[in-house]
Amino acid sequence: MKRTDNGMVETPVLFDLRQTLDCGQCFRWQPLLEEDGCAIWEGIAFGSYLIIEQHRAFMRFHCSKSDFDRIWYPYFDLSTDYRPIHARLSKVSPVMQDAIAYAPGLRILRQQPWETVCAFIFSQNNHIPRIKGIIARFCELLGQELAAGQFCFPEIHSLVGLTPDALDPIRAGFRAKYILHAAQEIANERVSLSAISEGSTAFGLAHLQKIKGIGPKVANCILLYGFHKYEAFPLDVWMQRAMHTLFPGKTPAIFGEYAGLAQQYLFHYGRMHPELFKQ
DNA sequence: GTCCAGGTTTTTA
């Protein structure tokens, strides 16, 4: 990426902050400013805090060169060229083309697996605004404090041995016990995140569902957002409606190896156009 | 006050 004199870099092809950070794949980013052609967001991932700006064709990552290379370049999936993927998916149907055109700058983040395990356990039977609240309280309760009010995502070991009432302050409801179970199973190596990383999508699906509170939908979310398995296809209530309305009788297989991305464009498009999916 | 949420587990028939 080319840098200008004032520290700005050229915006990578097909990258939009709001589309990427507000599409339901992550829960810890907040807009500081959203105007036409200008966006500033802040967030924490991999134990680092970032402010990131986008001014149309230019961006500024407020971080060191080494943090950019080590954390943010992979996190925002900047090594992937989305153009051929869009071209491939657009051939599936005009609707798919519309969904991509609605948010062409949406990228699938490479989040930390453990964070996605927790985030999508919290997501079950829950609203997105409330999921964000639970995760924020979770980080404040058990995460390392980077700066005043800025907390890292809690480490697995900080949960081991806790009883569910220790999580009462985060008000996660029945999901608290699932989080503790997940931490235990990973800590005692009955569930191996590295094996999932190296294994197939099918293996990951089966392996993750050993954890209580993880069913097919949550497992697919974790594989797509935490392990970058592009074929993982989370089928939630929105996507069931979308598939039923737009692709009656079809399965995710029609989207091929990039089904997960197809899902993300359709999910975002559908969430912003609920009128399209009324039965 | 009611409804329902990026589901999954437990109970019931």
Add this chain to the structure above:
DNA sequence: TAAAAACATGGA
């Protein structure tokens, strides 16, 4: 085995 209820909580 399949369908229904329960699960905790609070944003809309």
